[in-house]
Amino acid sequence: MLKEGDVVAGVDVGGTTVKIGFFSPEGRMLHAFEIVTRTEDAGAYILPDIAEAIKRELPVCGKTYEDLKGIGLDVPGPVDSAGTIYRAVNIGWGVFSIKEEMEKLTNVPVAAGNDATVAALGEVWKGCAKDCDDFLLLTLGTGIGGGIVTGGKILTGATGAGGEIGHFCLEEIDEACTCGCRGCFEQFCSATGFVRITRKLLSETNEVSILREAPIDSKEIFAAAAKGDALANEAIHLYGHYLGKGIAVLCSILNPEVVALGGGVSKAGEQLIDLLRPSFEAHVFHACRDVSFRIATLGNDAGMYGSAKLILDLISN
C-alpha cells in the first residue's frame, strides 16, 4: 500500500525529448523536467538515461530513492499489457520488454503503455473527463493518435495496437496512406489530412482564395475561414464532415460517454466541435449518440499524468 510521502514517476518518451514528472499518490505533480532522447545505437541509452535522471532529480522535490514506489512510461509505439514494445521506429526500438529492462535498471515496479493510450488515461484521471469510465481521446496532429478507455481500463489489444484509431478505412481513395492502405481516417482528419483535403478542394476549382499562397497548415485554414475566405470555409466544413463521420464509426462500436479532441487541430476549440457535430449525428448509431464532446486539457503533460496513473493502478492492485 502507498503512504503519504511516497512518489511515482510518470515518463513520456518522445522522439526528441523525454518528459519526466514526479507525482504524489493522489496525483499532484511535484516536479517535472525534460531530458534529450538519445536515439543513437537503436535507442540503447534511452532507458539508462531515464533511470539516471530520476535518481538525480528526486531530491529536487525533497524525495529520496526509497520514496520512489514505481515508474510508468509511455512510448511512441504499440505496447502490450505485459509491457512489451512491438517496435518504436522514431526512437530506434525493436521488440523487447520495457517493463523487465527498466525494472532491472531501477529495482522498482514498472508499467509501460502506448503514448496516445496513456494520454487518454491521463485525461480521465486529471484532465477533461475526470472519472469517466468510457472515454475516447483523439489527438489530431501529423497523424491521428488515439486512446480508448473502456470500463475504466485502457484498451490495449492483443499486440498493443488497440486504440490506434488513425488507420481504419473511412472512405476508399486512390492515394495511399503512410501505412500502405487507401482511405484511412488519418488521411482525412489528421492535420496533414486536413491540408490534403483542402488542397484537393483548391485543385477542383479556380475560385479565388488566400490559401492559394502555399504552403498552408490547419491553423491558416481556420484563420482564412475566419477572414471570410469562402474556399477555406468550405474546407473547414468538409473537415468537420469527415471528422464527425469518423468519430461516429468509433462511437457506434465503442459507445463512449466522452470524446475528447487534442493535438494541433484541436486548438480550433469549440468551433471544431460545432463543425463535426452535424456529421456525427447523421452517422452515429442512435444508441451511441449521447456523447459529450470536449477539448483535451492536459496538453503535453497528458503522457506524464497517464504514465503515473498506469503505475499507480499496477501497484495499488
Place this chain on the structure above:
Amino acid sequence: MLKEGDVVAGVDVGGTTVKIGFFSPEGRMLHAFEIVTRTEDAGAYILPDIAEAIKRELPVCGKTYEDLKGIGLDVPGPVDSAGTIYRAVNIGWGVFSIKEEMEKLTNVPVAAGNDATVAALGEVWKGCAKDCDDFLLLTLGTGIGGGIVTGGKILTGATGAGGEIGHFCLEEIDEACTCGCRGCFEQFCSATGFVRITRKLLSETNEVSILREAPIDSKEIFAAAAKGDALANEAIHLYGHYLGKGIAVLCSILNPEVVALGGGVSKAGEQLIDLLRPSFEAHVFHACRDVSFRIATLGNDAGMYGSAKLILDLISN
C-alpha cells in the same frame, strides 16, 4: 468463495423462448431447458417466469435452492455494467434494473448483459477461443450482432451499446438501414444484407442465374455458387469483400487476437473465411493484421454459457 456442488444459472432471454442452463463453477452444463417468453403486458412475466422455472428445475440435476449461488442473464438489448437495460423492443421491456428486479425475485446475486456480448464471453470461456483475452464475435443473422472482449472483460460501453457492431458506416449508400442511417455494416453483411447486395447484382445485369427464381436466402446463394452459377459466385465474393473490409475496420480499432463468426451465414464455414481474407488483408492496419479467424462453436448455447460466466466472474471477485 464457491465450493464443489454449488451451481449457477445461465439464462438466455430471446424473443420467443428463454434458454436456462445450470452450470458447475468449472463450467460443466448440468441441465438445460427452455420456457416460452411471455412478451404480453410489456414483458412483465418474463423475470417471474424465469425465477419460478429455476426453482422448479433445480432438483432435476440433483440440486437444491441453497446450492444456487447466482443467476446470469442475457437479453436482446443494451445493458450497462450495472445491469440496467435500455429498452428491449422484442420483449417489450423499457428502462429498468434487471439486476435489482431479479435479485428481489430470487434472493441470489444477479448479473445481466447484452445477448451478443455475453455470447462472446461464452465463446472465450468454453467455445472457439478458450482463454483468449482480446476477442471479437460477429453473429451474421437477420442483423449483425457483436460481442467484444478486451483485456479479458466484455466491452459494455457507457449505455450498454458497446460492441453493437452492426451500425458503423461501412460505405454510404442511398438506402436507409433499419436504424435510420445509410451504409451500415449490417446493410452489407447480415444475412439480409447479403441478399440485398445479391439482388442489386442481379438487377444490374441480364446474365442468366438460378437466383432469379426468388425468394433467395444466404444458404441458397452459397449453394448456387457451388453449382457453378457465375452470378452467385460473384455475389459470394462481393459479400466476402464487404465482410473483410468491415472486420478490418473493427480490427484496426480493437486489435483482437481471434475473430469468430457465428449466426446463419457462418454455416458456410471455412469457405467464408477464405472469401473475406483477401479484403481483410487489403484493408487492415498492419499492426492489427495477425488475427486468427474461427467459426463460433457454441451455437445457440453461447448465451447460456456466457451468462453463467458473467455471474461467476461477479461472485468470484
